[in-house]
Amino acid sequence: MSRLSVRGLTKHYGGIAALSGAGFEIDAPGIYGLIGPNGAGKTTLFDILSGSVPPDRGQVLLDGRDVTGFAAHRMARLGMARTFQECRILPEETCLENVLFAAQQKGMRATLVQLASRSQAARRAKQDEAMRLLALVRLEAYAHAPAEALSFGQRRLLEIVSTFIGVPDVLLLDEPASGVNPALLVTLSEFIRTMYAERPRVFMVVEHNMEFIMSLAGDIIVMHQGAVLERGTPEAVQASRLVIEAYLG
Amino acid sequence: MARIAPWLALLVLLTALYAMPHFAAGQPYVLHLLILSMLYAIPAVGLNLMLGYVGLVSLGHMAFAGFGAYVAAVLMVDVKIGFWSALALATLASGAAGAAIGVVCLRFRSHFFMIVTLAFGLMLYSVMNNWDSVTRGAAGFAGIPRPAPIAIGGESFPFGPLDHFYLLVLSAAVLVFALQRLVVHSDFGRILAAIRQDERLARARGVNALLYKTAVFALGSAIAGFGGVLQVSFLRVAAPASFSLAESINMVLIVIVGGAGTLSGPALGALLFVGLPEYLRAAQEWRLVVFGVLLVAITLFAPRGLAGVAAGLWRRISSRRAQAAS
Numbered sequence: 001m002s003r004l005s006v007r008g009l010t011k012h013y014g015g016i017a018a019l020s021g022a023g024f025e026i027d028a029p030g031i032y033g034l035i036g037p038n039g040a041g042k043t044t045l046f047d048i049l050s051g052s053v054p055p056d057r058g059q060v061l062l063d064g065r066d067v068t069g070f071a072a073h074r075m076a077r078l079g080m081a082r083t084f085q086e087c088r089i090l091p092e093e094t095c096l097e098n099v100l101f102a103a104q105q106k107g108m109r110a111t112l113v114q115l116a117s118r119s120q121a122a123r124r125a126k127q128d129e130a131m132r133l134l135a136l137v138r139l140e141a142y143a144h145a146p147a148e149a150l151s152f153g154q155r156r157l158l159e160i161v162s163t164f165i166g167v168p169d170v171l172l173l174d175e176p177a178s179g180v181n182p183a184l185l186v187t188l189s190e191f192i193r194t195m196y197a198e199r200p201r202v203f204m205v206v207e208h209n210m211e212f213i214m215s216l217a218g219d220i221i222v223m224h225q226g227a228v229l230e231r232g233t234p235e236a237v238q239a240s241r242l243v244i245e246a247y248l249g
Numbered sequence: 250m251a252r253i254a255p256w257l258a259l260l261v262l263l264t265a266l267y268a269m270p271h272f273a274a275g276q277p278y279v280l281h282l283l284i285l286s287m288l289y290a291i292p293a294v295g296l297n298l299m300l301g302y303v304g305l306v307s308l309g310h311m312a313f314a315g316f317g318a319y320v321a322a323v324l325m326v327d328v329k330i331g332f333w334s335a336l337a338l339a340t341l342a343s344g345a346a347g348a349a350i351g352v353v354c355l356r357f358r359s360h361f362f363m364i365v366t367l368a369f370g371l372m373l374y375s376v377m378n379n380w381d382s383v384t385r386g387a388a389g390f391a392g393i394p395r396p397a398p399i400a401i402g403g404e405s406f407p408f409g410p411l412d413h414f415y416l417l418v419l420s421a422a423v424l425v426f427a428l429q430r431l432v433v434h435s436d437f438g439r440i441l442a443a444i445r446q447d448e449r450l451a452r453a454r455g456v457n458a459l460l461y462k463t464a465v466f467a468l469g470s471a472i473a474g475f476g477g478v479l480q481v482s483f484l485r486v487a488a489p490a491s492f493s494l495a496e497s498i499n500m501v502l503i504v505i506v507g508g509a510g511t512l513s514g515p516a517l518g519a520l521l522f523v524g525l526p527e528y529l530r531a532a533q534e535w536r537l538v539v540f541g542v543l544l545v546a547i548t549l550f551a552p553r554g555l556a557g558v559a560a561g562l563w564r565r566i567s568s569r570r571a572q573a574a575s
Contacts, residue, residue: 072452081453082453088450090442090446093443102454106454106456108457111436115437
């Protein structure tokens with residue numbers, strides 16, 4: 001049974017087809033690259049997988065369970081975590097608070113129990129892990145600084161780190177390298193590899209930085225015009241005539 | 250030291266407030282003003298949780314205070330149940346009404362949400378104003394009792410006298426502000442703040458935003474209803490005008506001028522709102538003009554309101570003291 005199964009996804013915005021029958025199977029943990037020219041439908045695919053928008057047609061199965069059209073918060077609780085291309089953080093909170101927020105329980109019942117008991121045990125238990133993750137991307141010095149004080153590249157790292165602490169099973173990273181300077185890029189690469197080594201899961205990475213994604217991912221899915229055009233190892237994909245034609249137009 | 254100082258200041262403030270009837274024994278006017286301020290501050294806490302912490306600007310907040318007030322009035326005068334049970338039931342009823350109406354309003358965003366809350370506020374107001382057989386209509390619902398005397402250490406403690414009612418309202422305000430702090434500093438409060446800062450991110454992290462917004466709408470409305478019951482018990486009459494659109498807008502002004510999203514904002518805003526026109530001896534009509542100008546000034550120069558200004562002063566004083574010490 002596939003971990004993640006995407007079947008015939010179609011999505012139209014007005015008259016524009018963002019996705020037209022995109023599908024693939026992911027059977028094992030791994031770092032998967034999702035590439036394609038602008039407008040290929042990568043972000044729309046992420047939006048559907050994470051429950052931001054429902055598809056017009058098609059199916060999403062997580063561990064064999066049909067989760068098509070589930071709302072974003074339900075997908076998140078089923079273990080699907082994502083970052084956003086435009087980078088989203090809680091600007092008024094400190095970096096540590098950002099990570100702890102990602103780690104905290106979101107269900108109403110758990111939240112009300114915490115409100116009544118005023119227990120800080122769960123937060124304290126996550127604090128060390130949060131600091132460890134921040135240190136891995138060299139943000140530990142900013143742990144108690146408001147997130148809005150960070151540079152764009154650092155915000156990106158903070159968003160990614162926050163996404164990893166919830167122990168999700170499927171991680172969707174939307175252009176993690178964009179806006180991150182070359183020095184931080186190495187840190188980011190190492191961080192993703194470290195996270196994968198600690199607990200192999202399904203990482204899907206949308207990326208335009210070819211050097212970054214080809215060195216990180218073992219399996220590349222190429223999208224073009226709302227469908228999957230090619231899939232294979234970085235070497236095979238880079239040699240594919242179809243892919244070269246799609247990119248060169 | 251720095252962590253104890255605010256608690257110490259709070260302790261001094263509370264002691265002073267509880268000792269006030271003693272100092273102001275010959276000055277019922279001062280107690281009267283403080284009671285009125287607290288009667289505004291209590292519903293303002295409810296709106297602050299919605300507006301300040303989640304960013305929900307409701308233009309119908311006082312209608313929920315009215316809902317609670319009229320439910321309690323009917324329960325006490327017509328059904329003849331006691332004040333305390335009526336207070337509890339009316340608070341719960343306001344919360345339920347808030348949840349039911351909130352779930353409709355929250356389908357809309359930003360200014361559409363404001364318009365829908367305004368519409369519901371006007372609807373509730375016109376029910377209060379026109380349903381003569383139940384609410385006694387525009388003339389107001391007279392004859393609302395003060396709470397029955399309670400026994401403290403074998404002695405009877407009636408709520409008729411002003412200084413006694415003051416202690417009741419003060420305790421109610423302390424309770425509501427403590428509840429506000431409890432909520433804000435909890436996981437629940439952190440989820441509310443996250444929804445305000447980035448709702449899409451909060452959803453992607455597993456937050457059912459509509460559920461939480463409905464919950465805070467219900468909580469805010471329950472607090473408003475709680476305050477409304479105290480208000481009509483103080484005035485001994487429930488009048489629709491106390492719960493009109495103008496009063497709901499006053500609530501928004503109080504919260505923003507006091508400092509939306511701060512714990513002390515509702516108290517500071519209400520104190521200024523009630524105290525300023527009295528102090529200036531200006532006509533009531535000037536209050537809105539002064540508040541309008543203040544609102545513009547605060548939006549421009551002090552986005553955290555009076556509470557933000559006060560916090561800035563506090564920081565400056567304590568850092569100067571720290572410098573002097575070293």
